[in-house]
Amino acid sequence: MSVVGSYLKKHTEALVKDVGIEAACELTGKSKATLGRYYSSHDEHLDRFMPIDAVAALEEASSYPHVTSALAELKGNTINHDDRRRNSEDTGGVNADVIALSQRFAVLMAEYSQSIEDGIITVSEAKRLLRETVALQQVLVDMKLHLEEETV
Known part of the structure; x- marks a missing residue:
């Protein structure tokens, strides 16, 4: 196949x-x-x-x-799937995004470190890594939107 x-x-x-x-x-x-x-x-x-x-x-x-x-x-593309409930007021801005990005990346690296410890990434570990990667990607999308708002 x-x-x-x-x-x-x-x-x-x-x-x-x-x-x-x-x-x-x-x-x-x-x-x-x-x-x-x-x-x-x-x-x-x-x-x-x-x-x-x-x-x-x-x-x-x-x-x-x-x-x-x-x-x-x-095809080398990604889609944006956001199932989070957004607040009606988004007061975070870019500074909050940078903090969230740092935190998410730290969580991803901790998950990776734990997953690779035995030299094998299991299916459940891969799923956890994928969830963290998607969460990190969402923070980047939020940051992009905030930056676009500031340039308008």
Whole structure:
């Protein structure tokens, strides 16, 4: 299987598991077996991928746009997914962003240090690192927005 195909199947599986298999069946009108084929790495299913309308339906119900994000990453892009609740008043500004950036980076480095301690980064450790990386990325986006506000 190609690296791209494997990557997309992995993210398709994450999407289905995020929504839940039963809910995914209801949302897409597909059976458990059919959904399983979309992320199966068995030879007979290598050319099967989830239709885009099914991806859209599942991503609407999911906590994160797994497949859309994977497609963006394959093209060298990122998407901004912000599930935080913002206050109506944002008083932090760039100085607060710099502090938050420093704190997030410290947390990421601590997670990395702990994860690599035994020489192996497990799946759960990788997920923690990914969460911290996304949080760090969000601080950078906030900082960018604050800087853009100051230049207007």
